[in-house]
Amino acid sequence: MLVINENRYQYVYFVFSGLVTSAIIILAYISIRTTVHDKFRDDIKIIQSSLTLLKPATSWHYNNSWKHIGNSSRGHEIYSAYFDMRTDVIDTSESIDYTNVPIGSLRIFAILPTMFKDTIQCIVRFDDFTLKYIKAAEVKSMHESHEKPFAAFTIMCPLYVSRNISTVQLPQAVALSYATNRLSSLSPTFIEISYARNMTLMFQQTKPTIAACVGPLQFHYNEALRVAEFVEMYRILGVTHFYFYVMDATDEVKQLLAHYRDIGLADVLSWNIHKELDDVHYGGIVAQYNDCVFRAMVVDNFRYAAVIDFDEIIVPLKHNSLMHYLRQCDEGRTSGFVFRNVFFYKKDSNDTFSIPSHIKNRFLYTQTKVRRTVEIMPAYDRSKCIVNTRAIVEMGNHNVWRSAPGYSDSIVHQTVGLLFHYRDHCINCKAILVVDYTARRFGSLLWDRVDRTCLEVFIENGGICPMS
Template identity: 60%
Template sequence: MLSRNDNKAQIVYFLLSGAVALAIIILAYLSVRTTLDTKLREELGFLQKSYFYVKPTQTWEYNNSWRQIGNKANHLIYSAYFDNRLDVLDAIIDDATRVPIGSLRIIAILPLRFKDSITCIIRYENFLDEFVSLGRVQSMNEHDEQKYAPYSIQCPLYVKRNSTIIYLPQAVAISYPSNRLSQLSPTFVSISYPRDIEQQFMLSRPILSVCVGPLQQNYTDVLRIAEFIEMYRILGARHFYFYHLKASEDVLRLLNYYQREGIADIFAWNIPAALLPDIHYAGIMAQINDCVYRSMVVDNNRYAAVVDLDEILIPLKHNSLLSFLRQCDEGRTSAYVFRNVFFHKLDSNDTFSLPAHTRNRFLYTQLKVRRTLEILPAHHRTKCIVNTKSIIEMGNHEVWRNAPGYSETILPQTVGLLFHYREQCINCKAQLIVDFTARRFGSLIWDRVDETCAQIFKERGLCPLSDADAAAKNG
């Protein structure tokens, strides 16, 4: 006769056995489902590439501005991009008549606690509309608990399976029940496509672009921007994306020069002044993600550096960032993460290597040579170079969501660092060391900045400084 303890042991044994069996069944189901999903995506990928795509016949200037959604003052929409990646779709409907060819990625601003269900209204050139219900959407990760937050909204785009020619939609809007005017009179934004739609499935171009945080607070430091652009050009960057909320006429004069030269694109970042106190850093997460998608979709650039104007990514074992990427990128890295060290703008200037003939004589990278000894840990004020094809959601200091099969690489401190030329010290008692690394570019950067400033400001040949930098110049 079994004792009570034996009965308990048997019950526990059977329960554990059942739990193990259930776990095995669930894992087997997930494995089969994942295999089938992967196979389905591969099959659809071949079908996707067999279509002939036709862009709407409109003028493509690829300019955007923030526009109000319906009758909600701080509900805004900025841009939309055609994303042909099937592996980033959350789910694929296995339908005998309709197949996905990608998605529309919409950049918007909505309340942080937004609870409505979203519907995408996709408009074609013949003014026929297609409605795609999405349900609830989530804000981007970095919002600092402000009242409003940026959103990256994905609308799947399906077509008839037996099609041969695909006429792509012209514009898209979002609507939701609490904003009735968004349903009655939708706010459409044009969809951005590759400049050459026939090249959309080709390998991305091995070009390094630079995404710069929004210029605001009436930014005036022209020389800083000239040095920033020319330094990154020396490091291998080919194209720059600037977004300006508020900048001086001299700054815009410089940026327009680079735009005419085909080196930069300039976009208005016209967030309403009333919204600025209620959204984190002028909606920078929306700007970063708009820039990465723009670089990927419109220009087909493989790489994008996501940085601010006071940050330079410095390779320590290669002549340029581009040569580093060409040598080290094996194709499955979503981001190369550069750890941070600080140089302080108010620190004394070292003018030992200042060329006598130089006219623009205040370049941070050449005069500030003392940095913090401490190298901050990964994801703490770090900045990244990303593979644009791998990004679903990009953050200020790290990748929040990447496409399946990609992962980030944190650079060893001997391979590359982020040189951060900060206005004020965070820890003014931090130990400093002398670092002349950036001076190896001095033979080029001094002359390039002088040449650029002479081209734009012919009267004096000098790029204007901000008031703070003019004071620091005498430091």
């Protein structure tokens, strides 16, 4: 009996020893591989910064528009492509190739069927019209498709070069090719690749300023006064550039946007999506937000982008501006600063007490709507973000869905900043409201700025910005 027990103990001991030895070997392998992989990534950054990257000679004005991919009846569309210099968003963990290294990737935004499963190849075209075929390393339906038949897609194709060369000619255009759409291969739809306007600044620090990524104007948008107030309010808060996407707006609104474009304050882009509104969520807004963040990062090198709609103002409660808040609070590894939402309602009565007597445009919603909901909504529920552009891989309407390695989002405390949402239709018309005069502290500047802009653009209308 003692012999049997002793044999059993020896068996258990040897099994346990074997498991421990295996675990040590596995952990050692993982440690060695991780160390090698980290060193490889460091080598990639050194090689990348030592290369001379030649931008295509073709003139490109960054005026994208939606184009059909292959057979137009399929409803597949492509909008933009960006050269993304971040090598840490490319997965190199599967295999390490010491002869070819990634110098960046192409990030492409498209509209495809939500259940799309094809393998995609990027057809890359150079200035001399030579072609190169690259298998897409990532083809993903972005979040927030809301069970629509079509969704916004993000597609990433890595760019590899020999580590022995010193000068790289970058491609000029790219098209998508996949088996279920034969015309995508037979007659590819090429779109220009967007690069930094100034390539010498590409590896330098980002400009420490905020750009505004504004949701697309649609449904024959006619609130010119709201647009003027929105822009001038955010300029006071520290925003230096705006990206507007126009699907459908009145001539007066387009005239005002053209004014901001002409003075160098805004890019005005076509959002001519061919989809029926029932086929893709809210006019493809998720694709638009992602295009805008990449545009701010790649083309104009902005450090921050506020992702917002025309009826939303991100208000700092303890700082003079949003830029002042970011200078004090951004420690460098935050992908997005999440501001929680409160509602002001259009149906609520106007408080006209603070309107200066000399002002012509007298119904600014930030100055006349002073009662908001008591309830501050939870983070990620109708919240909005100011993001670090170089930290974003996939942006959502109310939150960051995917960040670059090492970054995470941060919820701004409700005593430090809030999202003031001036909504036309109330979510809960019986909600308890409380008086909040916070936005009025910017009124002394805002009233005159809006009046001056309306006078410059609508002088034939007596300096009155049209409103519904």
